[in-house]
Amino acid sequence: MPAVESKHKVAPWKVEEVNRLKKLLKEGKVVALADLMDVPARQLQEIRDKIRGKMILRMSRNTLIERAIKEVAEEANNPEFGRLADYIDRGAAIIVTDMNPFKLYKTLEENKIPAPIRGGTVAPCDIVVEKGSTGMPPGPFLGELKSVGIPAAIEKGKIAIKEDTVVVKKGEVVPHKVAVVLATLGIKPVKVGIDLLAAYEDGVIYTPDVLKIDEEEVIQNIQKAFTNAFTLSVEAIIPTAETIEVILQKAFNNARTLSIESAYPTKKTVGDILAKGHSQMLALASELSDDALDEELKELLSSTSTSTTEKVEEQEEKEEKKEEEKKDETSAAVGLGLLF
Structure with missing residues (x-):
């Protein structure tokens, strides 16, 4: 008795749909899957209007989307692309775009619309x-x-x-x-909109937990890292294009301070050394009795006692001001660096 051959026939429209989906999947730099289950028709149309020109959104049956993805992966010998089918869920749709996955996720989130919450759903917040x-x-x-x-x-x-x-x-x-x-x-x-399930780019599949980032926090972390690196470069004297000027300024200030404190005269410091020596001489003379001083020194002390104190205070203020300017220069350099 001859065997009866049984063959499952696929509806022609399904074959055509899979072919259309395969063509679409091959066109995009980034291919993503999205869930549209909870998006009412009116809100979906509003979202479509907002994203028009930025991406192509194609809804279809989950089984057909899965078949199209697997066939494209098999034809391209790209098993990683085939793994994208593992993320199909609920009311899935295909998104094709030139946006990178992070920008795509952000765009979809920004275009979500506030909506009443349905009974039986889990509250996303208090x-x-x-x-x-x-x-x-x-x-x-x-x-x-x-x-x-x-x-x-x-x-x-x-x-x-x-x-x-x-x-x-x-x-x-x-x-x-x-x-x-x-x-x-x-x-x-709640906000309703297109929920990204997964996105594929250059052999990598990105999921929402990876794509959801706090931009402000990232920027702050980058700024903090730059500031720490800048400080390390200056303190460890590791010159870079951004820090060489501050390092030289710091070296000059340290050399100047050393010259003055050790009384080693240079063209830049001889005036400060003499002024410091004069102030110290007057300070010492003021501690001595009148019998140990000649008339010229007494007169000098009498006429300059007030001004000497003022000069000492003024010198201290200058030193403090220089230190503040030095800090300001470092901060300014760091801030300037953050702009580039």
Whole structure:
């Protein structure tokens, strides 16, 4: 008895769709998968309008997307690209773009739209109903507020919330009754939009946990690293294009200070050395008795006692000012470096 051959026939439209998806997958520098399950049609159209020209968004059946990805991976002998199919979830769609994965993720997040939360979903944060008038007239809604634990009363002919109230804590499931009350109050604690599932670029698959970065924190870390490197270069005397000027200024100031303190005269310091010696001589003379001083020295002490003190104070102020200027120059150099 001849064997009966059984062959599963694939609908022609599915074959055509897979071929269209394969063509699309081959066109993009970056290929990503996204979830559109929770995006209402109206909001999705708004998002499409915002991202038009930046990327191509193609929705299809998950099974067809998976088949297209695996066939492209097999044809290109690129098993890593084939792994992208492992991230297909819920209402998946393909995104093709020239944006790098980080910019793509940021763009999708920025274009999400505030929306009411659905009953049965997990609260992404503490959901707070704030104190104040609801603008609604007295009626059954007052009882609905109280039934979900929101203190309310009639004030000036309107229903008012008496105090800020956390109705659902982060991580808790939102009861359907609470969701209805929140929607009535116009509270939109969630953002709906295109959720990136994974993105592929140059042999690497990026997931949202990698792509989600705090830009301000990254910039601060880079600035801190630059400042630390700048300080190390100056203190360890490791010259670089950014620090050589500060290193030379520091070396000059140290050499000048050494020359003055050790009384080793140079063209730059001889005046300061003589001024310091003169001040020290007057200070010593002021400690001696009048019998040990001649008339010229007495007269000099008498006429310059006040001015000498002022000069000493002025010299100390100058030294302090130089130290401050030195610090300011270092800070300015660091700040200037951060601009490039």
